[in-house]
Structures are given as C-alpha cells and as structure tokens.
Amino acid sequence: MSQINAVKEFIIENFLFGEEEEIELETDFFDKGIIDSTGVIELVSFLEERFNISVEDDELIPENLSSLKRVDSFLEKKLSQKVA
Amino acid sequence: MCGIAGIINLAQEQPITPETLRRMVSVQQHRGPDESGAYIDDNIGLAHARLSIIDLSEGTQPIHNEDKSLWIIYNGEVFNYPEIRQELVSLGHKFYTSSDTEVILHLYEEKGINCLNELNGQFAFAIWNVNNKTLFLARDRVGILPLFYTIQNQRLYFASEIKAIFSNEEIPRALDLESLDQIFTFWTTLPGKTVFSNIKELPPAHFMLISPSGIKINRYWDMNFLNNKEIFSKKSDDLVDEISETLTDAVRIRLRADVPVGTYLSGGLDSSALTETVKKNFNNELRSFGIRFENKNYDEGSFQSEMVDYLGVSHSEIIIGNDDIGTNLEDVLWHTEKPLLRTGPIPLYLLSKLVNQSGYKVVLTGEGADEIFGGYDIFKEAKIRNFWAKDPESKLRPLLLARLYPYIFKNNRLNQTLIAFFKSGIENPDDPFFSHNIRWKNTGKIKNFFSENVKDSNRNYDSYSELMKLLPAEYFNWDTVTKAQFLESMIFLSNYLLSSQGDRVAMAHSLELRVPYLDHRVIELLGNVNSEIKINGLNEKYILKQVFKDRLPASILNRWKNPYRAPIHKALLNSTMSLVKEYCSEESLKKSGLFETTKVIKLINKLDKSDTASEFDEMALVGIISTQIIYKIFIENFQYQYTESDTFDQFFDYRSVNEKLRKACN
Numbered sequence: 080m081s082q083i084n085a086v087k088e089f090i091i092e093n094f095l096f097g098e099e100e101e102i103e104l105e106t107d108f109f110d111k112g113i114i115d116s117t118g119v120i121e122l123v124s125f126l127e128e129r130f131n132i133s134v135e136d137d138e139l140i141p142e143n144l145s146s147l148k149r150v151d152s153f154l155e156k157k158l159s160q161k162v163a
Numbered sequence: 164m165c166g167i168a169g170i171i172n173l174a175q176e177q178p179i180t181p182e183t184l185r186r187m188v189s190v191q192q193h194r195g196p197d198e199s200g201a202y203i204d205d206n207i208g209l210a211h212a213r214l215s216i217i218d219l220s221e222g223t224q225p226i227h228n229e230d231k232s233l234w235i236i237y238n239g240e241v242f243n244y245p246e247i248r249q250e251l252v253s254l255g256h257k258f259y260t261s262s263d264t265e266v267i268l269h270l271y272e273e274k275g276i277n278c279l280n281e282l283n284g285q286f287a288f289a290i291w292n293v294n295n296k297t298l299f300l301a302r303d304r305v306g307i308l309p310l311f312y313t314i315q316n317q318r319l320y321f322a323s324e325i326k327a328i329f330s331n332e333e334i335p336r337a338l339d340l341e342s343l344d345q346i347f348t349f350w351t352t353l354p355g356k357t358v359f360s361n362i363k364e365l366p367p368a369h370f371m372l373i374s375p376s377g378i379k380i381n382r383y384w385d386m387n388f389l390n391n392k393e394i395f396s397k398k399s400d401d402l403v404d405e406i407s408e409t410l411t412d413a414v415r416i417r418l419r420a421d422v423p424v425g426t427y428l429s430g431g432l433d434s435s436a437l438t439e440t441v442k443k444n445f446n447n448e449l450r451s452f453g454i455r456f457e458n459k460n461y462d463e464g465s466f467q468s469e470m471v472d473y474l475g476v477s478h479s480e481i482i483i484g485n486d487d488i489g490t491n492l493e494d495v496l497w498h499t500e501k502p503l504l505r506t507g508p509i510p511l512y513l514l515s516k517l518v519n520q521s522g523y524k525v526v527l528t529g530e531g532a533d534e535i536f537g538g539y540d541i542f543k544e545a546k547i548r549n550f551w552a553k554d555p556e557s558k559l560r561p562l563l564l565a566r567l568y569p570y571i572f573k574n575n576r577l578n579q580t581l582i583a584f585f586k587s588g589i590e591n592p593d594d595p596f597f598s599h600n601i602r603w604k605n606t607g608k609i610k611n612f613f614s615e616n617v618k619d620s621n622r623n624y625d626s627y628s629e630l631m632k633l634l635p636a637e638y639f640n641w642d643t644v645t646k647a648q649f650l651e652s653m654i655f656l657s658n659y660l661l662s663s664q665g666d667r668v669a670m671a672h673s674l675e676l677r678v679p680y681l682d683h684r685v686i687e688l689l690g691n692v693n694s695e696i697k698i699n700g701l702n703e704k705y706i707l708k709q710v711f712k713d714r715l716p717a718s719i720l721n722r723w724k725n726p727y728r729a730p731i732h733k734a735l736l737n738s739t740m741s742l743v744k745e746y747c748s749e750e751s752l753k754k755s756g757l758f759e760t761t762k763v764i765k766l767i768n769k770l771d772k773s774d775t776a777s778e779f780d781e782m783a784l785v786g787i788i789s790t791q792i793i794y795k796i797f798i799e800n801f802q803y804q805y806t807e808s809d810t811f812d813q814f815f816d817y818r819s820v821n822e823k824l825r826k827a828c829n
Contacts (some may be wrong), residue, residue: 082738091766093769095611096612096761096762096763096765096766097759097761097762097765098611098762099403101611109580109583109584109586109587110586110587112544112601112604112605112607112608113608113778114584115584115605115778115779117576117775117776118777119581119584120574120577121673121777125289127296136575137578139576139577139579139580140580140582141579141582142818144580145580145583146768
C-alpha cells in the first residue's frame, strides 16, 4: 500500500495543493476534474521516475490511470513484471 | 466616448458639491481628457468628461432641451443619429449643437423610454427630468459601455467606472465573496454584479428609472434565438446577401465621426473581414493596428502580414514580450476593476496606447463575431460531445475532439486519457450547462485555494443556481449549440470581452472601440439562423465565410482558428518574481484573507520549478495574483490622482442656495 500512498501524496501536492479531503481510492480523476489534459503527462512522468517503470503507449488508458485504485493495480502489474 | 458620473438624493435633500463631482470625473479622466462639464440642483449632480469625436466644437455636456427641463450626460455613440435628427427636426425640435447627444435627449422628449428601441449604437447615459424629478439611466443592448451604481445613505451614485463611485469617502469598499465564486467559475461575474460588495452594474439592454415614487429596473431588448421551427434552416443566397448588406451598413454607420477611424487587424477572419469592408468600400487610406508576440506560440504575424499585403493598408504593430505582461498587470487591473483568469487584456491595453500615440481616437474591431456567427471552439466541442452522447461507447466519435483541439491531442499516446477527460458529463446531454460544465468545473477547482473564511462564507452559495435564475424560459427548448451561444453571449461577451478586453483597456488610453458585428440588426438576423448553418459540420462561422468567400484570401478563410491568448506562466513568474513577492507573500495573503497561504506557495513553487504549465495552474496563478492586486489597489490602499484646482469647462449651477444669492445680489 506504500506505493499508492506515494501516488496519493503526489496528487494531493500537485493537483490539489494540499487539499486531502477530495480524494478516495475510487475517486475518478477525470470525472471529478482533478486531473486535466496536461495533468496526465505529469502523473505518468511521476510514475515512471518514482517507480522506475516505463509506461507503454497502449497502457495510457483510463482503465490504468483514472483512480488511485486503478493506478495501484496497474503499478502492481508493472512492478511484478519487472521482478519477473 | 466619455466618462459620466452622478449622484441623486433619494429622500431628503443632501447638498451635492461641485468638488464631489469634479473628483468623480477626475478619477476617470482617461475616458474624457478633452473637456468636462457638470449640472447641479438640489436633487442631483451630473458630471461628464469628454472625448470629442462628433461635433468637436459644440458638443460640450451636459446638454439640455429647449426649455432646460431635460438634461443629459452621455457616454457613447448613436450611429443612426443623423436619420433620427432629421425626423425630430420635422417634428419641430430645435437643436443648438450637431452632436448625437442632443439627438438622444430630444428623442427621449418625444418618445420617453421607447427612445431606446430606435437607437443603434453603444451607450450609457443619464437624463434628468427637472419637472417630475425623474432620472432615466440606460445602457446599450449588448453592454458595450459600462454603467455602475450603488445606493448608500439614501443616495444613488452612478458612474462609468467604479473608481469614480469609490472617490466618495462615504462609500464602503469591500470584495463581494459571492462574486469571487462567480469569477472562479464563469471567468467573470454574472450580469448585474461586480467584484465589489453593493456596487452593481446596470445589465446590458436595461434601463433604470429613479423617481420620487421609487426605483424601477427593466429590460428593453433580448438577445434571443427563435425556436427551431421558425428559423432559417438552410443556407440560401438571399440569406447571405441580406447578412452581407446589413454588415456593410453596420460598418458604414460606424465610420461616422469627425476624426479618422482605424481598425484592429489580427489576421483572423473577423478583423480581416472588417478591414476589407472598410478599405474596399469606404476608406482607401485606412490605418490598421495589430499585436505581435515574441513567443511564436501566440503569434499570428504571418496571417497579419498576409492581410496587410493583400489589402494594402497602412499597418502598425506592437510586439509583446513576457516582461510587458508582468509589468503592466497592475495598471491593467486598475482599469478592468475585476480579477482576471487570463492575461489577454494586457496586450490590448498596450495596443490602445500605440493607437493613441498614432493620433487615433476611434477603431473598429471584430469583437462579437464569434458569439453571433458561431466561432468559438466550445460550440464545436458541445456539438461533438452531443453527437458522442448518442453513442457513448463509440470509439470513433470522440476522436473528432482531436480534430478540434490538435494542440491538446498533439501527443497521440495520451488520446485515451484525454478522451476520458472530455467524457465527463456525457451521460447527461440534457443538462442545461452541458456545453460549459467541463470548463466551469475545471475553473471552479481554483476555489480550493480560497481561505477557510471565504469557503465558510460561500458554503451555501451556488453560482450555478444564480445563473439558472437568469435563463429565459425558451432556453430549455434550444439545441446544445444555441444554448452554448447564449451562455457565451450573456456571461462572457459584456462582462469580459467588451469590458476587460474591450472598453476598459481601450479607454485607458482614450480610445473608442466600435464593434460592427454587434449591430443589433446583425444580431437579430443571425438569431433567425439555425445553429447547423452557423457551424456547418465543424466549419465555424460558415455564413460569415460565405459572405466573404470572394473577398478574402482562401488562406484566411480556411485557416484553423486559434483562440487569442497571451503568455502567463513565464510572464508572471519572471526572474525578479516581483509580483509574487509583493502580492503573494505570507503577509499580503494574510492581510487580504482571501486565499490559503500554504496552497498558494505550493502552486508558485510548482510553477517556478517547471518549464511548462497546465491551463488550470496558469488560470489559478493569474486569478490569485490579480485578485490580490484588486484587493490592494481598491480596498486596502485606494489612491487616485486629483488636482484640487481643476475646474469644469461648463458648469450649470441650479442649487437653490445660489438662486437665493443671485436674487440677493440683484
């Protein structure tokens, strides 16, 4: 769960500027307007740098990135691939 | 154009002094540097600062009728005044000037408040009827010119600019927190409100009657769209011809002036069409003026140069760099009198300076064409999302958004996530704000920066409900694009485009803007045209392009429309960070109490470290800094220049105290 806390912290700092109340595990970033079009680039750059992964073009889909829960599952998958 | 100001007693007589009126015109002297005048009696004081454009020698205001029972102060132009004057002369009215001001006064004498239906122009005026002690205030149909008022201590104060009202020490100055909620949702206040508590604006197409029996405010004209059944539903040559003729006439009467008239030329369709119309039909010696940007992402120079060569106009331009934006922000806010979420007004402020220095007092501009002819991207976005809403699982329909916003979708990798962003609300296409919800929701996130005090104060306030109250009943029958067109016209046109980016930054340098696309005949004609014709497929302003298809180069007619924007991030956070130091320090944020310090500092640190910035972060930055500046210059430390020795060029003093003195002397 520590990885998702890091993502949550990044989103709170960068997109909500410290406002913690707005975000829960299943909050939809796009539907709630938390992340706008350019925000996606910031999020992906953060994930790549922080977790030392490479996000492929076909992985840049809402199913992987639109909520904390989805980012968490996506990271699990990417990190386990790395170990394997 | 000019600046007007006045005070009327609503109950018992309270003395109104010439000094008070002099201060009220002096603080807005940029609106009228040429002359000033005033009228005072026991009930009212009226004052005027004049920018002479028509009847340079005789048009000094206030102006009165034959028996001096009616007095007018007036800011603006009525372009069909020669025709009205002729009619009034035939009815026996006598004129002592050749100005349009006097024409309005006699038309009012003849027709009362119905005079407004006959005026084609841009104006805000006050007419005082000595006999029935009634003041008549009115504003043009679209809200091209400003008129503010407040009621304090049983007096009504009014003026072209709020600073004139604030020059009276008895007027309390505070920011209206509900208005801040509106600005940080819709980009501006809703009609009637200003960012200051208790300072109101007479909405466009409204008049106000202040009489001993009370105060009445009424609407006299609607920017309306007919129901689908009654409208032009297909393009016809007759329709294009009619619009072409009306537009040419709208330009023709707007060239009426006793000084030369220039044009703004950006290289976009609207200003190119306008400049072509003037040059080819009316003035072969035309001067045009344009803005260039050092930053190529904002510059339209190649299109501008193309039009200059094509038309052979004598063109002057200014080149705007990042430093120009930062260093002029405070001056611009002194004129706009409201916070901004973008920096677009600053280059226009500097352009009006160039025009003024070139010896010009009047220019025609292309404002309003996007609202009336259907030009904005948000209209097309609404159309695409509406089409997508009919098949929300379609993979192809949302890809039309990439055609609309190639600069957002430039990175193909992000297409799917961008589409998710635009999908928000797609399940509810009948939502009355379907077209604007994404934009407003995104802007509204800036409210997270508000301090706990502001949030608490606005906890039960909802800007959307406020907007709902302003919608006409027919609104709910209109198609998505027409609804979007109405929202842009009602909210953004007068309260941002024609003010913060129009009159206010032009008049800062004594320059009058005239806007032919907003001639009410053009608006009424286009109100009858189906939105499917206005935006044909995804081809915006289709009818306007038809009108000019043989008159402008294909490269201008077919070019992709770029929204007018100016730099923000690097312009406001420059190497000295002077704006941030002065207005976003812990101390200044604490003093205003409007924003939460830790969040503002996080935003600034994030932007300072980054080479790029999201649209949201940029909006938040301008919004916060400009609100802090407005607080500082209007609330905390309101200062203005006033020379005690200034006198009115013309002064009519009918106070009874002076009558008595006069009689005693005789």
